[in-house]
Amino acid sequence: MRRKTFVCKLILMLTFATGVAFSQAPSGNSINTLISKINTYNGSMPVEKTFLQFDKPYYSIGDTAWFKGYLTTESIGYSPLSSRLYVELLNDSNAVVKRFVFPVAYGLTWGSIPLSKTYINEGTYTIRAYTSWMRNFGDDYFFKQSFYINNQGINTWLVNVNPTINSEGGKDNVKMAFKFTSLDDKTAGLRDMNLKILNGKKVLLRNTAQTAEDGTMTVDFNLPPQTTLKNLNVVAQDKLDKTKSVLIPISVNRPQDVDIQFMPESASLIESIPARVGFKAIGEDGKGINVQAVVYDNDHTELANITNLHHGIGTFDITPQPGKTYTAEVTLPDGAKKTVNLPAPLKTGSVLRVKNIMDKDTMTLSLYNTSEQATQGKYSIVGLSRGVVCYAATFAFSNNYFSTRVSKSLFPTGVAHFILLNAAQQPVNERITFINHNDNLKIELNTDAKTFSARDSIPVHITVKDATGKPVEGSFSMAVTDDNQVKEGSSASDNIVSHLLLSSDLKGYVEDPTYYFTHDEQAWKALDALLLTQGWIGYDLKKIDKPVKPEFDPEVDFSIKGTVTNLFNKPIASSKVLMLAKGSTNFVKDTVTNAEGRFAFNKLPQVDNTTFIISARKANGKVVNGGVSVDDKNETPAKSGTVTLLDPWNVNTDATVLNYIKSNKAYKETLDKQQYGVSGKLLNAVNVRDRALIKGSQSLNGPEGIDQTLTEDVLVNAGTKATLLDVLSTKITGFRESYYKDSSKQTNMEYFLKDKRLRFVFDGVDLDRFYEPFGGIPNEHHDYQKQYLDYILAQDILGVEVIYRANSSYNMRNLTNTADLLSASSTAGYGADYAYLEITTRAGNGPFIKRATGIYLYKPLPIAEYKQFYRPRYAVKNVPAKAVDLRSTIHWEPNIITQKDGTSTVSFYAADKPTHYTVILEGTDLKGRVGYQTQKITIGGNAQ
Secondary structure, three states, X not given: OOOOOOOOOOOOOOOOOOOOOOOOOOOOOHHHHHXXXXXXXXXXXXXXXXXXXXXXXXXXXXXXXXXXXXXXXXXXXXXXXXXXXXXXXXXXXXXXXXXXXXXOXXXXXXXXXXXXXXXXXXXXXXXXXXXXXXXXXXXXXXXXXXXXXXXXXXXXXXXXXXEEEEEEOOEEEEEEEXXXXXXXXXXXXXXXXXXXXXXXXXXXXXXXXXXXXOOEEEEEEEEOOOOOOOOEEEEEEEXXXXXXXXXXXXXXXXXXXXXXXXXXXXXXXXXXXXXXXXEEEEOOOOOEOOOEEEEEEOOOOEEEEEEOOEOOEEXXXXXXXOOOOEEEEEEOOOXXXXXXXXXXXXXXXXXXXXXXXXXXXXXXXXXXEOOHHHHOOOEEEEEEEOOEEEEEEEEOOEOOEEEEEEEHHHOOOEEEEEEEEOOOOOEEEEEEEEEOOOOOOEEEEEEOOOEEOOOOXXXXXXXXXXXXXXXXXXXXXXXXXXXXXXXXXOOOOOOHHHHHHOHHHOOOOOOOXXXXXXXXXXXXXXXXXXXXXXXXXXXXXXXXXXOOOOOOOOOOOEEEEEEEEEOOOOEOOOOEEEEEEEEOOOEEEEEEXXXXXXXXXXXXXXXXXXXXXXXXXXXXXXXOOEEEEEOOHHHOOXXXXXXXXXXXXXXXXXXXXXXXXXXXXXXXXXXXXXXXXXXXXXXXXOOOOOOOOOOOOOOOOOHHHOOEEEOHHHHHHOOOOOEHHHHHHHHOOOEEEEEEEOOOXXXXXXXXXXXXXXXXXXXXXXXXXXXXXXXXXXXXXXHHHHHHHHHOEHHHEEEEEEEOOOOOOOOOOOOOOOOHHHOOOOOOOOOOOEEEEEEEEOOOOOXXXXXXXXXXXXXXXXXXXXXXXXXXXXXXXXXXXXXXXXXXXXXXXXXXXXXXXXXXEEXXXXXXXXXXXXXXXXXXXXXXXXXXXXXXXXXXXXXX
């Protein structure tokens, strides 16, 4: 159920027309009650929207993605619900590889996402943004933007490819014509290539082939039966240089698998009632395909010609006749044909039609009903936009038909949703349309000259007005990019206007949403087709009578909430809860639990790398003998939806993208030389041992006898679900499992540190002191140790000290030599055959208690580090350049505030290459209006 929360300066009204078809309902009528319930429910469950503007549409590994985030209500005002925005980086398998949280104030935030090679590989990545509150409505409400992140052209080929597919004798044959070149424009002639055909990650076929002298190569192969084409790829690898390879998508569509969807207005075709039908042709890659089609009835009489309007979508009109069925003969771009059945017409039913002409002030609503019950009782129609009922009426059908005009002025710019309800207040039809008052912010961008020289200072003067010409105060962000490296409009062609007003209200992926804001008839008709095919947003009116129980609370401020329970998991009321913050921010707070054992620390400062130690105490100050839990649902990423895969940059590459790859690589190499120098002596590596002191440790060795230390922050950062074994396995150098023969020649699994068996000492107490072998059970001792290491959580440990060196002294008082399985050479000295882990627990009671009773450690996701965008300054003329300036993002300014007169000025310095720059400015007044504008700037030569 998609709800809108528009609180606007509209006439919120119950409309009763003067025509005889309408009648005013008595007081307490159900339509009034329904409107009240809808508005009350939507007020309790307001929907948030978010949009992120980025500095450019694609990146290289090692780059930084800069963004400005706008968090709004459905009315495009700032949302007061959320103070934190979660931003995640997902790979092409839809796994979250990096997660950040950014503070939000007055609906605004900005920051950066480092695309480090430590967690980025070449391929498609998606940046997803949402608040805790948005999780109540599902992944469709999240902001998502996909990028292709390249590896700067390292170890790859440039490939031009033209794949085709033919089906003969029940087999699908794919033919691909390649041409391989290198990044320096040399042909890859006479190269032996290893080829793998992949379906997702599954290898379907392997083969080898050789390129011709000009780098061309043709291959063809038969696909296994029932092979899907959506994730079909070829990997070509140089046989002599196996580091050089390229992933090539096989972008083909089989006629029988092209999805042709027909969606009648109001969902069904009804006999003898005129209908507008939306259609969409979708290939196996999930993108629209431009097709032609002819609609026939079952007598093969031609009724309509279908021509797509945009990205495979379009509409046609038809009046189904009794006893007739209908088919469409579809012609695909390659000439292949496919026959598709239209939905079978129903004998009875109702239809809600909306005639919405582009520049008219009113819409016409036409309602048809063939049901015998149509004249029995009053029907209702409700029009909603942004969560508010903007129009409502009751009426009676006359001869199974009713029509009325509705003023567009009742609705704000954006998606309008009409619902037809029967006398029992049950929705029977829905129709979505778009209202455009052309009242978005009017932005002007001006510069002091038409052309600038390289490294000139360039001022951009910004003026923002509303539709009436009045100046506007607002918040905006601006990206300036080099046209020679960055393709204009290639960031999925979405902007703040198209996203907040259109695509965020539709289900599924919307291709090129900015197109629908082009003011011409073709785009307007295409928009209506888009709303017919992707605008079916079911409105579940049953929910408005149910109690509102959101799973996720809004994060109005940074809070820590939880529960205190006793050993029987019953809540403890009136327990004092003490919270100690340790880290970048240090403070102490206390509170008392309520009758349900709940506690809350509200209005906390946004923290970075801070650990909270929360303890529940009795009236006498002692820690309670129970448990403390913290609400940490937001520490886990939300479930992911579908993956949008982008084509690799080096397949059928664009000249602009190729320039970006070359220039970006050269620019980074130049910066590295500037930063680190081109000469000098490489020093030998220095091995620094981490030997931090652990408070409360029972080890007698001191820092000089410790080989490695895991401190408290390492253990806490492992997460609330990580076990001690998880941390030891990943953080202790040389920690491993291996087989070992004991004195009886029995082979069993043991824990080792490098070449030595490990002993685990908790608070000075040897874990093996309590080990009593049964004998003859394989891996018995290993399993005994493992159960403890898996049982104890990492957050219950203060520190781990590693003692490996044989000449180290050790605290022997709690070690035991009872088990022959663990025999140590008496002549070599106790411990010579072993390495030791001295583990200091929070409880200090050795290996007996899972966690410190009544104490909880909470490490929230830290606020992302703020970084400043690099802005070179070329203040002195006629000074030789130290390096060529090859920036692709010339400037990024996330925090532009227009004053009362609606103006602001931003200045930056040009780079070195003669080119054109594209300036993109977008933003909002956070009072319901958004704006987007671009400007070109010409850069000449004369770099100084």
